[in-house]
Amino acid sequence: MEKYEKLEKVGEGTYGKVYKAKDKATGQLVALKKTRLEMDEEGVPPTALREVSLLQLLSQSLYVVRLLSVEHVDGGSKRKAAAAAAAEGAGAGEGHGGAVGGGKPMLYLVFEYLDTDLKKFIDSHRKGPNPRPVPAATVQNFLYQLLKGVAHCHSHGVLHRDLKPQNLLVDKEKGILKIADLGLGRAFTVPLKSYTHEVVTLWYRAPEVLLGSAHYSIGVDMWSVGCIFAEMVRRQALFPGDSEFQQLLHIFRLLGTPTEKQWPGVTTLRDWHVYPQWEPQNLARAVPSLGPDGVDLLSKMLKYDPAERISAKAALDHPFFDSLDKSQF
Template sequence: MEMIGGEANKGATAMEAFEKLEKVGEGTYGKVYRAREKATGKIVALKKTRLHEDEEGVPPTTLREVSILRMLSRDPHIVKLMDVKQGQNKEGKTVLYLVFEYMDTDLKKFIRTFRQSGEHIPSPIVKSLMFQLCKGVAFFHGHGILHRDLKPHNLLMDRETMMLKIADLGLARAFTVPLKKYTHEILTLWYRAPEVLLGATHYSTAVDIWSVGCIFAELVTKQAIFPGDSELQQLLHIFRLLGTPNEDVWPGVSKLKDWHEYPQWSPQSLAKAVPNLDEMGLDLLLQMLQYDPAKRISAKAAMEHRYFDGLNKDSL
């Protein structure tokens, strides 16, 4: 375990070093606990992840992923990976405990509180959260890393400071196939880019930008913009609003593995679908929801978009 900055070797196992307070979630890759570090009293999030069943010890790919995660978590908009500890489960299989900073809420819960109160999320807050999201995404994209599963649930927040941090980064490759589908929400398709839904095998940083666009619309309306409950329904939601894509708007679309002949819809007005978003916001959203991944705005370019003019970027 020396490869993980030597930290995993500091004596105590996860069970000795931490007191589990409660289970706070069932993530795609394992259970998540709120825990107290016994030595310091600090509250942390412990993410327990199983490794491939047939592995002896911790595979080098996982160690590599963890060191990437550790490097990325230097960015203020990425949840900080503080430590990694090895443990055994009841069957004697190796489990890793990833120790993250604890954040008190996430964007999904934050949006829900506004939906329940019937209030809109104030536009300066939407703008600040969006800028922080673009900044975090630009950082890991700059290191050649894709997230692939950005959604409100894994954007953690501090209610006091309104700081947003991206979680669950890079876990997709490091850990086993997702565990069984606990609830419908775990493997939500709502934020999934059309090229992924259509079976593209090679995809780019643009898949994350599509998700960011979906999250942007949801911050404004408090409702998912494309709430599909199957891959087909998900595509149809997208096509109904943005128009059915074709070779003119998206060269190569009809060659994708899961492309079929779909009903022909014309594009609808984004301004109608996302009322209460100003002209600049709609312009940015449209650039994020381009069909052709090559035409989608990058996170870095999004940070320079005029929608963010007037925002105190240095404080974020």
């Protein structure tokens, strides 16, 4: 890791610490993700290798944060080398041997660095000296890019499972939005607690996940996309629950309590209880500045039955995007 100069810790991702760093050779800013892939004597576990090669494949999309390289830091080799040199009388100094020190071998993922995310972007329109709506053209543009990225992941059989504004990085200069923290999502289930034991936000989590469904598919990501779409328009979360139960109640109050007719099998899901019977509200009232096409697209993303939810690929062809110049993508 001598190639990189660590500048600051920028956060704790779901699966490990994240540092802002500089590539000493090129001056390029990068995000270093230290993963908790405990490597054994045999080296990197095969599941991890598969995931990393998948991440590399996915990051060929402009709308997924680019994985620039993967660095394998062998915890013990430096000390062994120093000890060998000392034994040969080369007199390797203490300082030299302890550069990385012993400890477990680690895998670092090196990503391109972007300085802002969609949460900060929305916050900047909601708070501060100049509160203003996110321009309709920006909402349309960012949603289209998000759908491009999600469609790309889904076409390779990858679910993100934790899409939220904090995981969508924004390049303000170029007006590009990129999906990040595609964790090492296959090896882990939906994270309940983050790496630092903060409670992971439930606001974007699909009802089938909240209700303990054993099987879920691309619909989980499309529900999250719907919540993010609404949040760009409203500048505040659509369903801000602080527990799984409260989260479901937020959803049921707006969309109505789901029935077997709407969503076959819902009452047999593991965590289903008998809930108050709410009637569906008019979705347009929750997103007052959104036109009829936008409301129609949102309603298709927030269908209760995951099998009925619109796919990312189909959403790209929705009339909501008719006025968008798609040649730029």
